[in-house]
Amino acid sequence: MRSPALDTYFAYTANLGTHTFFMVFLPVQFWCGYTSLGRATVFMLAAGIYWSGFLKDMLCLPRPLSPPLARISMSGSAALEYGFPSSHSTNAVSVTFYAIYMIRQSDEYSSTVNIGLQALFYLYAVSIIVGRLYCGMHGFLDVLVGSTLGALITVFQLVFSDWIDSWIFSGTYKDLIIATLVVFVLVRIHPEPADDCPCFDDSVAFSGVVVGINIGAWHYAQSGFAVNDLYPSTVPFELAQLGLPKAIIRTLLGVVIIFVWRATAKLTLFKILPPLFRLLERGRMNLPRAFFLNASSYTSIPNMRDDDNVIPPASQLPQMLKNLAHPRKRSVSVGPQSASDAYETLAYRNRRRRESVTSADGTVLEDLEWSSTPPSQAVAPAVERGQPLLGTGMLPTPMASRIHSYEQMMGTGNIKTLDGKMETPPDSDTDLAGDATLKSEEENEKRELFMKLTKPRVRYDVEVVTKLIVYSGIGWFAVGLDPIIFELVGLGIGIRP
Known part of the structure; x- marks a missing residue:
């Protein structure tokens, strides 16, 4: 347009x-x-x-x-x-x-x-x-x-x-x-x-x-x-x-x-x-x-x-x-320009970070799934932990292409894991070190975004x-x-x- x-x-x-x-x-x-x-x-x-x-x-x-x-x-x-x-x-x-x-x-x-x-x-x-x-x-x-x-x-x-x-x-x-x-x-x-x-x-x-x-x-x-x-x-x-x-x-x-x-x-x-x-x-x-x-x-x-x-x-x-x-002299800009824009971007990245954790636990996000079938026929199968998502390597749907492009521009928030694996601690265990690391990463991300x-x-x-x-x-x-x-x-x- x-x-x-x-x-x-x-x-x-x-x-x-x-x-x-x-x-x-x-x-x-x-x-x-x-x-x-x-x-x-x-x-x-x-x-x-x-x-x-x-x-x-x-x-x-x-x-x-x-x-x-x-x-x-x-x-x-x-x-x-x-x-x-x-x-x-x-x-x-x-x-x-x-x-x-x-x-x-x-x-x-x-x-x-x-x-x-x-x-x-x-x-x-x-x-x-x-x-x-x-x-x-x-x-x-x-x-x-x-x-x-x-x-x-x-x-x-x-x-x-x-x-x-x-x-x-x-x-x-x-x-x-x-x-x-x-x-x-x-x-x-x-x-x-x-x-x-x-x-x-x-x-x-x-x-x-x-x-x-x-x-x-x-x-x-x-x-x-x-x-x-x-x-x-x-x-x-x-x-x-x-x-x-x-x-x-x-x-x-x-x-x-x-x-x-x-x-x-x-x-x-x-x-x-x-x-x-x-x-x-x-x-x-x-x-x-x-x-x-x-x-x-x-x-x-x-x-x-x-x-x-x-x-x-x-x-x-x-x-x-x-x-x-x-x-x-007209300006065409892409990206946060004000503090409110920056906070919106951070909120989006945090949401994507949480969704990524959920996906790693075995829940497939429907809107990000790669599929060769129409959306009306697509059924999200059960995925065992560690198995690749169904459709990996196939051509993306138009919706997935737009989402992927959007993710590249916005950033999704990095998920730090050890040796490629994510361990689920017992309910009684509180990972204070992990929380501190996550907060530190979020602060660094916030500082980097506001510096721009x-x-x-x-x-x-x-x-x-x-x-x-x-x-x-x-x-x-x-x-x-x-x-x-x-x-x-x-x-x-x-x-x-």
Whole structure:
């Protein structure tokens, strides 16, 4: 079923369901006057990332086992997350359902254009969902539950969005504080996973964006620069009046401002927060989290690369564009990529080791038997200990060939015996030495397997608060400050308070 064309297609379309893709294009919706659409998209994506990550870290269910599957991905961090549910499917379905609903409610387009736009969004969702299966990143249950979660988020947005927006825009700063505290509580109750998983980082980033756009929209609506007739805090934008060159320049300016804020705020907070966290830790007021290093355990934070899965540093943008332009930059990997993958592989090997012991005692495993007869006619005969299995040396059945290939990739776990014989001790005899040897072999096997994994980077406790503040600032700049800057530097349509 696999082909180079499908590999490339699904690897590229998977990028259309990532956090980075949406975070890059979300500010443009606000700057072009589509405030209602922008807020809806942010809230749905934030809810999808948070609740899918919540379930991932709470259930800790791994991705489909590799091998036998080959995983195709252009993202280095995607395979480090758990598999259930699929956040790509959640994002794709929520955005698609909302867009199709809005298209059907609009009479702005002709029937042909209307149907064409709907078909385009359906193709987008199907490509993302089927692509997660094709690329070996998720199973059927993962994408089914992820898609259902996305549909529920869309329904919630359509039912409650007007009430929430009315509460935010018509309220005072106290209502903003309440909304912000609700988001902080959700961040705090996010489950701690069994392994080091980046889901929490993504949830924190989008939670910060929600806080930022609420504060920014409330501030911008009262600034006098916004158009509040159709929808509060709408950015005034007329392409015919502004012109395409100015529209492009102001978009580039807005993106530059966001990257400058991200870089400067992050460095500043990494200097300011560690001493404060050490004081809180001495007073036992800190909130430790698994896999994050407490401030008392380090003196400074070094410059880190690949510490952000949502918006990368500006220095990495050229390499990202180069990767997208080069078809060979997609990664096809076979084998464990995360700690959960490694544990699944070890569990499989231990199970095969136990089955091998059972087989050596005289029980023939039906699914591994070599046979020249169809399965319906095959009968497992009694086998005396030490006799070769019936069918040894014959051509394997197709099922046995697949299993044999799978065993070669996965490993079966070695069974150590003396002189080729396995002795069965009396019931009253406990082979402590044998148990110790077996445990030692299992530990060596575990150590060898984990050495092949990419070692997780050191994560610092201040990163959580830093990410919240940085992404809150990104939301605030995108919605509340950049539009004012556009007007002040002559890239607006001339609205003044």
